[in-house]
Amino acid sequence: MFFLKRLIILTLSFQALASASTSKDVALAYMNSLDMQNKEELRQYTSKELYEKLNKNNLLERYFKSRPKKKREYKVKITDSKVVKGFVLVRLTDEKGETQSLKLGKNKQGEYKVQEILHLD
Amino acid sequence: MKAVIITIFISLAAFAMNASDTCKSLLGFIHKELTVDNFEKSVERMNKKMVLALISAANESDKLGVALSKDPELLSLLESMKHIDPNLESFLLENQNFKNYNLWKWLPFIKKPSRVSYQEVVYKWKDLQAKRPYLFINLEDEHMLDEWDTKTSQLLDSYPSDSSLGESADKTARLFKGAHQELVDGSISDSKSLIKSLRENIEGLHDELGKSFKGLLLQSLNDYKFICSAKDLGPNYHQLACEDKEDLMPMLDATLKDLADILNHDYLSKYSKAPGNNGKIKVRDYNYKNINYGASFCTRNPEIVDTVVIHHSETHNSASPQLIHNIQIVANEDSEDKNGRATPWYMIAYNYVVSADYEGEESELPKVYRGRPKNMKGAHAGGYVEIDKMNKDARKALFNSTPTCGYNTDKDSSHTIDREDKSSKKIYRSNLNQGIASANLTSIGVLVIGNYAPDIIKPTPKTKILNPTGYPADGPPRYPSIDALRSSAKLICQLRREEHPNLTKITDHNYIKIKRDYESGRKFAGTCCPGTVYLKMQKLHELTKEECPEFDFQLDISPKETVCSFLKDL
Numbered sequence: 001m002f003f004l005k006r007l008i009i010l011t012l013s014f015q016a017l018a019s020a021s022t023s024k025d026v027a028l029a030y031m032n033s034l035d036m037q038n039k040e041e042l043r044q045y046t047s048k049e050l051y052e053k054l055n056k057n058n059l060l061e062r063y064f065k066s067r068p069k070k071k072r073e074y075k076v077k078i079t080d081s082k083v084v085k086g087f088v089l090v091r092l093t094d095e096k097g098e099t100q101s102l103k104l105g106k107n108k109q110g111e112y113k114v115q116e117i118l119h120l121d
Numbered sequence: 122m123k124a125v126i127i128t129i130f131i132s133l134a135a136f137a138m139n140a141s142d143t144c145k146s147l148l149g150f151i152h153k154e155l156t157v158d159n160f161e162k163s164v165e166r167m168n169k170k171m172v173l174a175l176i177s178a179a180n181e182s183d184k185l186g187v188a189l190s191k192d193p194e195l196l197s198l199l200e201s202m203k204h205i206d207p208n209l210e211s212f213l214l215e216n217q218n219f220k221n222y223n224l225w226k227w228l229p230f231i232k233k234p235s236r237v238s239y240q241e242v243v244y245k246w247k248d249l250q251a252k253r254p255y256l257f258i259n260l261e262d263e264h265m266l267d268e269w270d271t272k273t274s275q276l277l278d279s280y281p282s283d284s285s286l287g288e289s290a291d292k293t294a295r296l297f298k299g300a301h302q303e304l305v306d307g308s309i310s311d312s313k314s315l316i317k318s319l320r321e322n323i324e325g326l327h328d329e330l331g332k333s334f335k336g337l338l339l340q341s342l343n344d345y346k347f348i349c350s351a352k353d354l355g356p357n358y359h360q361l362a363c364e365d366k367e368d369l370m371p372m373l374d375a376t377l378k379d380l381a382d383i384l385n386h387d388y389l390s391k392y393s394k395a396p397g398n399n400g401k402i403k404v405r406d407y408n409y410k411n412i413n414y415g416a417s418f419c420t421r422n423p424e425i426v427d428t429v430v431i432h433h434s435e436t437h438n439s440a441s442p443q444l445i446h447n448i449q450i451v452a453n454e455d456s457e458d459k460n461g462r463a464t465p466w467y468m469i470a471y472n473y474v475v476s477a478d479y480e481g482e483e484s485e486l487p488k489v490y491r492g493r494p495k496n497m498k499g500a501h502a503g504g505y506v507e508i509d510k511m512n513k514d515a516r517k518a519l520f521n522s523t524p525t526c527g528y529n530t531d532k533d534s535s536h537t538i539d540r541e542d543k544s545s546k547k548i549y550r551s552n553l554n555q556g557i558a559s560a561n562l563t564s565i566g567v568l569v570i571g572n573y574a575p576d577i578i579k580p581t582p583k584t585k586i587l588n589p590t591g592y593p594a595d596g597p598p599r600y601p602s603i604d605a606l607r608s609s610a611k612l613i614c615q616l617r618r619e620e621h622p623n624l625t626k627i628t629d630h631n632y633i634k635i636k637r638d639y640e641s642g643r644k645f646a647g648t649c650c651p652g653t654v655y656l657k658m659q660k661l662h663e664l665t666k667e668e669c670p671e672f673d674f675q676l677d678i679s680p681k682e683t684v685c686s687f688l689k690d691l
Binding site for chain 2: 034050053054056057059062063066067077079081082083084087089096098100101103117118119120121
């Protein structure tokens with residue numbers, strides 16, 4: 001019985017820890033895996049739909065081909081929308097001033113995933 | 122009220138086809154079964170056209186000195202038509218052009234058809250109109266037989282003569298129309314009996330459909346696709362069918378409105394050609410959710426507008442106006458101007474949204490949705506215009522009216538300003554003193570939904586951006602379909618006629634943004650928008666000349682050296 005209780009507590013703690021990943025963490029992890037050209041890691045931080053789009057027509061291979069593997073530092077600005085329920089917009093600006101805008105949302109397990117790459121004019 | 126609407130929706134969906142799939146049953150019902158009524162109007166239209174063709178042919182033959190009685194081709198057509206329309210004979214006897222009909226109707230060479238195929242008669246008329254155009258020289262184009270008539274005749278050939286189906290459809294349609302009006306007025310008093318009678322009518326209609334030609338109708342009216350996807354249904358229906366059913370009121374309202382249009386008895390006589398052909402473009406109202414009532418907006422005199430600005434959304438072309446709205450609302454929720462003043466957006470930036478297929482992938486006609494109301498300043502252009510370069514009447518309107526900015530504090534759907542924001546007036550006046558005005562004030566934004574940029578964009582030689590819904594950068598470029606361009610051209614013409622009398626210029630997003638800086642030799646920061654639509658601006662201009670030759674629009678597009686590199690290479 002004691003073992004079972006510990007197991008439940010451990011499981012709950014683990015789940016709480018997993019869902020504690022913030023939108024900022026996920027967005028940075030996504031950018032890091034993109035910069036380091038790590039497709040497997042990229043899969044973890046993107047929604048299934050976006051990952052499929054990124055692999056269509058060899059898009060990632062072509063993108064990686066002429067872009068050096070390089071770790072970048074980003075300034076992050078997060079808008080956790082009060083008007084549109086469940087919409088988190090993360091804007092990441094690198095050292096050269098290049099900005100990426102990502103739409104994040106929670107999946108059924110409560111984890112943030114990058115759902116779309118947005119181009120804002 | 123909301124509960125009533127949801128109940129109606131569920132009842133309609135559940136009883137429409139007795140199917141578990143709400144999406145399919147409701148859409149199927151709206152798009153297919155109730156078009157029976159439309160079909161009967163089509164038959165009426167087709168018959169009228171054939172009688173007109175007959176009168177024209179008789180008149181012109183007479184002028185040429187050839188009596189109708191000596192034209193076997195026309196006579197046998199006349200005989201066939203008598204079988205279609207039992208009243209034709211008495212009409213002929215009363216009509217001056219056919220005064221001798223009683224004498225020559227027994228001529229031996231007149232073929233008496235044993236079984237008349239409507240399709241055959243329509244084909245014969247169409248053939249005659251192509252082969253002997255001089256017989257129809259005074260007939261308006263709109264009265265010539267067309268493809269819609271062919272389709273009608275095909276369906277009519279299998280139409281059972283003994284059917285009260287039309288009557289039932291008519292009754293149900295009238296109930297729907299009544300329900301729609303009550304929704305608009307907010308005066309639904311007895312929702313229970315309304316639902317009950319709708320339910321009974323729909324059940325009755327389906328009984329009859331089951332008995333007669335449901336299968337045939339479904340097969341023949343296959344114009345309306347039966348798939349619940351944004352691409353096939355268009356954003357409005359996709360929203361209705363596939364999104365959360367939390368806020369159904371605006372969607373159901375829009376659907377009933379569309380339904381009323383389908384069933385409008387005057388529709389076919391008003392529009393001479395079949396739905397979807399040439400004619401006035403329908404601008405669909407769109408009920409945007411998630412309006413940012415915390416943001417201010419400005420209203421303007423529509424006569425200030427002299428320019429239409431073309432944009433692309435850089436999203437998949439199945440994106441709904443609601444999605445574009447959501448992105449723009451969130452992207453600007455925390456934005457500030459250079460003085461640290463909050464500048465959130467009230468709603469979608471554009472005034473019109475065109476939803477269309479890509480070139481080579483056309484399966485549906487484009488749809489045009491309203492974005493911001495016509496008197497609301499847009500948020501799409503991002504630059505300034507020099508007042509002395511404006512259209513002179515638009516400039517006059519600019520000087521004679523001051524925009525009003527403020528907040529819609531009571532959140533009403535007609536977007537009226539309840540609390541004025543006076544600081545905006547100061548900015549406006551300061552701009553006027555400098556001889557400039559915000560480009561958003563003097564233009565309207567037309568958004569073509571779709572991604573017309575490559576999947577890897579290089580805004581600068583050292584920068585690369587992922588754009589997953591773009592076309593493959595190493596493949597052929599993607600362009601808007603000719604239908605998308607034609608719809609945009611029609612829209613521009615219509616706006617000039619009905620909403621913005623001083624609309625005289627067409628430009629692309631990049632150019633309105635940079636024009637002032639570019640022309641004065643200053644450094645400019647442009648945009649890749651509207652992607653490859655930029656390369657079709659000339660075509661768009663030509664199409665406006667075709668659609669409204671009475672107006673002379675000036676095409677004012679980005680010089681090639683100012684556009685994104687992927688456009689320079691094409």
